[in-house]
Amino acid sequence: MSGNGVQRLKDVEARVMAGERLLAEDGLTLFEVTNLPWLAFLADSVRRRKCPEGQVTYVVGRIINYTNVCWVKCSFCAFYRLPGHQEGYVLSQEEIFQKIQELVNHGGTEVLFQGGLNPALKIDYYEDTFRAIKERFPVHIHGLSPAELIYLAKISHLSLRETLLRLKAAGLGTIPGGGAEILVDEVREHISPLKDTVEEWLDCMRTAHQVGIPSSATMMFGSVETAEQRVEHLLKLRSLQDETKGFTAFVAWNFQPAGTELGGKRASAFDYLRTMAVARLMLDNFDNIQASWLTQGPKVAQIALYYGVNDLGSTIFEERVVSAGGAKFMAAREEIERVIVDAGYIPRVRNTRYEVLV
Amino acid sequence: MEALVARAGLADLYEKVAKGERLSYADGLRLYRASDLTAVGALANVVRERMSGEATYYVRNLHINYTNICNKLCKFCSFYAPPGDPRGYVLTPADIVARLDEYRHQVIREIHMVAGINPKLPYQYYLDIIQAVRAARPEAQIKAFTMIELAQIARAAKKPLTDVLEDLKGAGLACVPGGGAEVFSDRVHEELFRAKLDNEGWFDVARDVHRVGLKSNATMLYGHIETVEEKVKHLLHIRELQDETKGFQCFVPLAFDPARTELDHIPVTTGQQNLREIAVARLLLDNFPHVKAFWIMITPQVAQLALWYGADDVDGTVSHYEITHALGTTSHHQVLSHEDLLDLISEAGRVPVERDALYNVMVEAPQADNAQASPQRPVNLEVLPPRC
Numbered sequence: 001m002s003g004n005g006v007q008r009l010k011d012v013e014a015r016v017m018a019g020e021r022l023l024a025e026d027g028l029t030l031f032e033v034t035n036l037p038w039l040a041f042l043a044d045s046v047r048r049r050k051c052p053e054g055q056v057t058y059v060v061g062r063i064i065n066y067t068n069v070c071w072v073k074c075s076f077c078a079f080y081r082l083p084g085h086q087e088g089y090v091l092s093q094e095e096i097f098q099k100i101q102e103l104v105n106h107g108g109t110e111v112l113f114q115g116g117l118n119p120a121l122k123i124d125y126y127e128d129t130f131r132a133i134k135e136r137f138p139v140h141i142h143g144l145s146p147a148e149l150i151y152l153a154k155i156s157h158l159s160l161r162e163t164l165l166r167l168k169a170a171g172l173g174t175i176p177g178g179g180a181e182i183l184v185d186e187v188r189e190h191i192s193p194l195k196d197t198v199e200e201w202l203d204c205m206r207t208a209h210q211v212g213i214p215s216s217a218t219m220m221f222g223s224v225e226t227a228e229q230r231v232e233h234l235l236k237l238r239s240l241q242d243e244t245k246g247f248t249a250f251v252a253w254n255f256q257p258a259g260t261e262l263g264g265k266r267a268s269a270f271d272y273l274r275t276m277a278v279a280r281l282m283l284d285n286f287d288n289i290q291a292s293w294l295t296q297g298p299k300v301a302q303i304a305l306y307y308g309v310n311d312l313g314s315t316i317f318e319e320r321v322v323s324a325g326g327a328k329f330m331a332a333r334e335e336i337e338r339v340i341v342d343a344g345y346i347p348r349v350r351n352t353r354y355e356v357l358v
Numbered sequence: 359m360e361a362l363v364a365r366a367g368l369a370d371l372y373e374k375v376a377k378g379e380r381l382s383y384a385d386g387l388r389l390y391r392a393s394d395l396t397a398v399g400a401l402a403n404v405v406r407e408r409m410s411g412e413a414t415y416y417v418r419n420l421h422i423n424y425t426n427i428c429n430k431l432c433k434f435c436s437f438y439a440p441p442g443d444p445r446g447y448v449l450t451p452a453d454i455v456a457r458l459d460e461y462r463h464q465v466i467r468e469i470h471m472v473a474g475i476n477p478k479l480p481y482q483y484y485l486d487i488i489q490a491v492r493a494a495r496p497e498a499q500i501k502a503f504t505m506i507e508l509a510q511i512a513r514a515a516k517k518p519l520t521d522v523l524e525d526l527k528g529a530g531l532a533c534v535p536g537g538g539a540e541v542f543s544d545r546v547h548e549e550l551f552r553a554k555l556d557n558e559g560w561f562d563v564a565r566d567v568h569r570v571g572l573k574s575n576a577t578m579l580y581g582h583i584e585t586v587e588e589k590v591k592h593l594l595h596i597r598e599l600q601d602e603t604k605g606f607q608c609f610v611p612l613a614f615d616p617a618r619t620e621l622d623h624i625p626v627t628t629g630q631q632n633l634r635e636i637a638v639a640r641l642l643l644d645n646f647p648h649v650k651a652f653w654i655m656i657t658p659q660v661a662q663l664a665l666w667y668g669a670d671d672v673d674g675t676v677s678h679y680e681i682t683h684a685l686g687t688t689s690h691h692q693v694l695s696h697e698d699l700l701d702l703i704s705e706a707g708r709v710p711v712e713r714d715a716l717y718n719v720m721v722e723a724p725q726a727d728n729a730q731a732s733p734q735r736p737v738n739l740e741v742l743p744p745r746c
Contacts, residue, residue: 037403300663
């Protein structure tokens with residue numbers, strides 16, 4: 001970086017240390033930085049301000065992929081089956097209850113309820129399912145990303161607000177911020193042309209926050225977007241957060257090209273850490289930054305704790321083995337706690353609203 | 359930087375590092391115990407950039423593990439088969455030539471041969487395999503035999519190690535990998551690898567290797583039962599020998615993988631540990647030109663990050679490595695292509711520099727079928743593009 005560039009970095013550092021808000025051009029500057037220790041120092045300074053106790057939280061939960069039927073055909077997805085495909089499924093209530101029972105048996109509190117856009121499932125399906133879950137189990141339902149909600153409102157002939165109010169009444173607690181990908185329409189047109197637009201995604205989150213349903217926010221980076229578009233994404237989230245205060249946390253993961261139509265290369269660990277650090281620095285109104293254990297693996301997720309991350313998400317990373325036996329499920333919790341302690345932090349179990357439980 | 363090291367309580371170490379002063383045993387303990395890995399990494403990065411600038415060395419190499427039969431029965435190893443075990447194998451010189459032939463269309467700069475301690479192999483076998491490799495791939499440098507194997511070869515030869523080393527050099531040996539160091543602690547030696555060459559024995563072999571003019575690496579196996587004190591002593595012991603011989607090229611921290619060993623109750627090393635070992639080694643081993651992030655042991659992802667925590671070498675393409683293949687963990691991808699390696703290094707903002715086994719910088723790729731490729735003179739790092 002030229003002398004001028006070094007001055008820009010010094011300016012950014014001074015502003016971070018003074019607790020001032022960073023601008024779009026600062027975000028761009030940060031995405032050009034290669035000096036990882038410096039980025040870690042800056043992001044960690046903010047993290048220490050936000051959580052001075054040196055805690056790293058996680059939630060005991062599991063994901064329930066209630067259906068894999070979806071017609072949206074996102075080019076980065078390897079999970080979906082089109083309606084009518086023989087490998088398509090919808091889980092029965094019994095199957096869902098069994099999964100939740102296993103979770104509850106191991107002290108779990110969060111059910112992440114997530115699937116595809118299945119034209120056969122209207123609002124009564126979700127209301128019935130959520131009510132049945134809440135009647136039986138003391139769990140928090142974290143479910144339905146904006147794409148699912150928008151679609152559900154449409155096929156149920158309801159407004160989004162009404163849909164959200166009814167789901168909330170049935171037991172929906174919070175919404176995962178999935179499907180944000182990159183909140184820039186030209187990127188979305190390329191990678192998920194049939195999915196909601198930027199305005200639809202943001203409106204859905206705004207409405208959810210207004211009716212009292214908090215959500216997380218996500219970013220999927222490393223497909224076709226530029227650094228400018230990553231910054232634009234972060235600023236859109238920051239601006240909505242100023243308005244609603246409804247985002248609980250920010251999570252980013254890199255696009256996983258294997259088995260997808262889009263293909264290409266996987267973003268590197270270096271890119272991941274830099275992106276997490278920049279997110280911590282730009283999203284000054286977010287309390288929590290979460291590392292994605294599932295996509296990064298335990299080694300890189302742990303190192304991310306030095307790059308502004310203060311949460312390791314959910315124990316869903318061991319989803320595959322939950323059914324195989326409780327011992328392994330407990331091993332997953334032991335492993336997550338070992339990694340947190342090894343990095344020099346105090347592990348704490350939280351609920352989906354990021355309140356510390358244990 | 360000042361704020362970072364001050365926050366971590368390491369300002370005095372930064373002062374020492376900035377002046378190029380040697381760090382002490384007590385400093386080493388503090389570096390292992392400092393809770394802020396970022397500060398330790400940043401200190402290591404100061405030394406890394408002073409010694410190598412932006413350069414990150416890699417090699418197009420091939421591994422040959424000529425036998426898995428071993429009578430040392432080390433508790434941390436899942437590769438060996440004890441003598442008499444039906445899983446045991448020995449590659450003949452012809453087998454090795456056939457293996458090399460599979461790679462005839464690829465550029466190979468370094469052929470790395472290590473294996474078990476197989477007491478049945480006669481002295482001539484070792485000379486034969488070196489000569490066979492030399493004849494099959496004359497342009498590649500042969501890096502072979504840990505200190506433990508060299509002690510065994512001398513035993514088989516029934517002559518002094520220095521004579522044996524001269525014979526091996528004559529047959530085509532270019533340098534020595536330096537494995538088998540494990541951790542220099544009598545306690546750990548007794549507990550985990552009591553049949554193996556003892557700690558002083560390792561140093562005696564290394565001294566002889568350097569005396570006959572061969573370069574070697576040095577290693578440390580961490581992540582099992584060793585203590586922080588034992589690791590610092592290990593590093594300082596190696597530093598002392600390097601002061602004496604100047605024969606070490608590179609230090610390689612080796613992360614223990616417990617799967618399928620007698621120690622499988624020990625958890626796998628974390629990313630934090632992997633980066634810290636590299637950083638502490640870079641800081642304590644001020645007389646070592648290079649510190650390696652061996653991606654096979656720590657994953658390519660962590661190896662990439664290590665380029666900012668003290669490492670200036672990522673090993674290489676490592677075709678056909680069997681020792682961790684035998685460990686069976688799926689996360690250990692066995693080969694990185696030349697292109698993968700270049701991407702891994704340049705995406706981290708570093709400058710890839712291709713080397714041979716002796717750290718001569720390769721400027722142009724020779725053809726694989728060329729009879730002789732001469733190493734080029736080292737690149738002047740000042741002309742390489744500066745980092746952002």
